[in-house]
Amino acid sequence: MTRMVPTGIDRRALLKSSVAAGAALTTGVAMPAIAQTRPIKLGYVSPQTGPLAAFAEADNFIIANFKETTKAGIKLGSATLPVEVVVKDSQSNPNRAAQVAKDLIVQDKIDVMLVASTPETTNPVSTQCEIEEVPCISTVAPWQPWFIGRQADPAGGPPAWKNFNYTYHFFWGLxxxxxxxxxxxxxxxxxxxxxxxxxxxxxxxxxxxxxxxxxxxxxxxxxxxxxxxxxxxxxxxxxxxxxxxxxxxxxxxxxxxxxxxxxxxxxxxxxxxxxxxxxxxxxxxxxxxxxxxxxxxxxxxxxxxWWSPNHPFKSSLTGTSARELAASYESATKKQWTQPIGFVHALFEVAVDVLKRAPQRDAKAMVGAVAATNLDTVVGKVQWSGANLPPFATKNVAKTPxxxxxxxxxxxxxxxxxxxxxxxxxxxxxxxxxxxxx
The missing domain is CATH 3.40.50.2300 (Response regulator)
Incomplete structure (x- = not known):
């Protein structure tokens, strides 16, 4: 006999509650304790192939460095947990970006989504996270294409200027x-x-x-x-x-x-x-x-x-200066430094800072921690303070120099x-x- 899900009930919420109830019944342990023992999973999407691939040229270097920096785990509350980074290639294609984002959420069950490099990647990934209620932090796209580009009225009217509940962006604007x-x-x-x-x-x-x-x-x-x-x-x-x-x-x-x-x-x-x-x-x-x-x-x-070795900023993760980070990239790859290095590194800085302030990894707690971010990073201060932004964008956008x-x-x-x-x-x-x- 087929079991029907009653109309009006959110399937994602129902699935979550069913899993939670099943785990509690079979283990006798409260879910927060279980959540504290599993590895931290970060999803990361960028255009590693296709015409936008230059934006992701430094990704392998940054992610390898991040894994080395966090190889002993991250301390969340009283537990020190291992970190996994699941990387997906958007192939410079918005449809592909949306699909891999959904795969990261549904199949890989990530805790936080990170995404970089042009609206063709940031927007579909952010939109998927908003639908699935997964915290998402994005960068390397001017804020107007990221914010205004996701405000379209299906009826063809002017944008309604709605805020987003799970997606936050840091970069500069037009x-x-x-x-x-x-x-x-x-x-x-x-x-x-x-x-x-x-x-x-x-x-x-x-x-x-x-x-x-x-x-x-x-x-x-x-x-x-x-x-x-x-x-x-x-x-x-x-x-x-x-x-x-x-x-x-x-x-x-x-x-x-x-x-x-x-x-x-x-x-x-x-x-x-x-x-x-x-x-x-x-x-x-x-x-x-x-x-x-x-x-x-x-x-x-x-x-x-947006970023160079001359920028007077340091990493909150490693204390490395912009100049040292660029030099490290050049030494490791034998290639010249490139601007996305700083911002991809900063994505992981912000993610770790957010997780430390929301150790329970509840989605709403994490987006609250994102909104409260006040972090000096290798690209400058990241703070969703609403400074130098129009009122409709103050919640979801943070500006960098x-x-x-x-x-x-x-x-x-x-x-x-x-x-x-x-x-x-x-x-x-x-x-x-x-x-x-x-």
């Missing part, structure tokens, strides 16, 4: 990257004509949004933006965009572009005789390998800098990024001034 970019642009004499490269994805739609993105802020600051329209990622022909920018006499280019797409755009632009004075590009040229792929044509390209930098050739085709504007975060030292692209 207001910060716009300030950083315009601060850098002000150092180079230009005609203030800007060409915008905004793809049809979570980042591109947010950056190009006429209400919360670049257009209204640039207009107010006296810039003329030529938005060439949304293009599909992994396109192989940017002639239409280049033609529009040339017709507008754009001396500045900006946008948020996949690494392979910017390589295609920049090579085609130079071939077609279009060389702006400034190119400040999010996402695409965050990584040394992406700039090196351009050879000498990568010199003086600029981008936001942002500066701007420019890539300079140092040895052959090897590049280093020089922080060229720190007005948004004066405690992070600048190393030079902006130069026009030659």
């Amino acid at each position: 207001e910060d990257v716009i300030a950083v970019f315009t601060n850098m642009w002000s150092q180079v004499p230009t005609n203030k004509s800007v060409g915008g490269l905004f793809p049809n994805d979570g980042d591109g739609n947010a950056w190009g949004d006429k209400q919360v993105g670049f257009p209204p802020v640039l207009e107010k600051a006296g810039y003329k933006l030529t938005d060439s329209g949304r293009y599909q990622n992994l396109t192989d022909n940017f002639s239409a965009q280049i033609s529009a920018f040339k017709n507008a006499n754009a001396e500045i280019i900006t946008g948020v572009v996949l690494p392979p797409d910017f390589t295609t755009f920049w090579k085609q632009a130079l071939q077609q005789g279009f060389r702006p004075k400034v190119a400040s590009i999010g996402k695409a040229i965050l990584f040394p390998v992406a700039v090196e792929a351009l050879g000498k044509d990568g010199n003086n390209l600029s981008s936001e800098v 942002l500066v701007g930098g420019q890539w300079r050739v140092k040895d052959g085709n090897k590049y280093d990024i020089v922080i060229t504007d720190n007005r948004t975060a004066p405690n992070i030292p600048a190393g030079g001034k902006m130069e026009a692209i030659g």
Whole structure:
């Protein structure tokens, strides 16, 4: 005979209560004590393959270091428990990200979800955690695509600005990257004509949004933006965009572009005789390998800098400085440091801090601990205090500092990024001034 679950009863809650009751009956031990003896399980999702793979280049290093740091376990209350990290690859695909998140929750039974790197990964994972009522901490996506991108009204109306109960995010916002970019642009004499490269994805739609993105802020600051329209990622022909920018006499280019797409755009632009004075590009040229792929044509390209060896912060887990962490990565991998190192490390810092303050590992207790976080990490202070945020985002978003930098050739085709504007975060030292692209 088939047993029916009565309507109106949450299946997940029913399953939890049934398991708890069964365990209590068969063991005679209260569930909190059982929970205290099992290993801590952290789920981690990032785009380890596909066009966004550069964001996850340092993952293996960071996770190996974390496992070494916590090999004796983490003390939660009176117990010291082993830690397991279950890693999943989103393959740079939002549908895949949602599926592996569900697998981590349902099959692996993780305690906390950690997720990094662009809205295409952070958003579907966060949404899955919200549905399943599992604490989730995310980073490496501007807060607007993460928060506003998950507010869509199914009926097609305006966002309702609902808060989230289980998902929390730390990073910077579009207001910060716009300030950083315009601060850098002000150092180079230009005609203030800007060409915008905004793809049809979570980042591109947010950056190009006429209400919360670049257009209204640039207009107010006296810039003329030529938005060439949304293009599909992994396109192989940017002639239409280049033609529009040339017709507008754009001396500045900006946008948020996949690494392979910017390589295609920049090579085609130079071939077609279009060389702006400034190119400040999010996402695409965050990584040394992406700039090196351009050879000498990568010199003086600029981008936001969320983390670098020059950031004056230390890890709450190990006491390691930003400079020491970057040097350790370079020594272990023989590769140049990359910006996500700091933020992936900080994800695990926050997770451990939260678990120590919610040793019972009850989901609601843990999200309460996340909300109460006040932690100095290797990327700066992480605190969901609502500072410098609009009222609707204060619960779920914490902001971290942002500066701007420019890539300079140092040895052959090897590049280093020089922080060229720190007005948004004066405690992070600048190393030079902006130069026009030659």
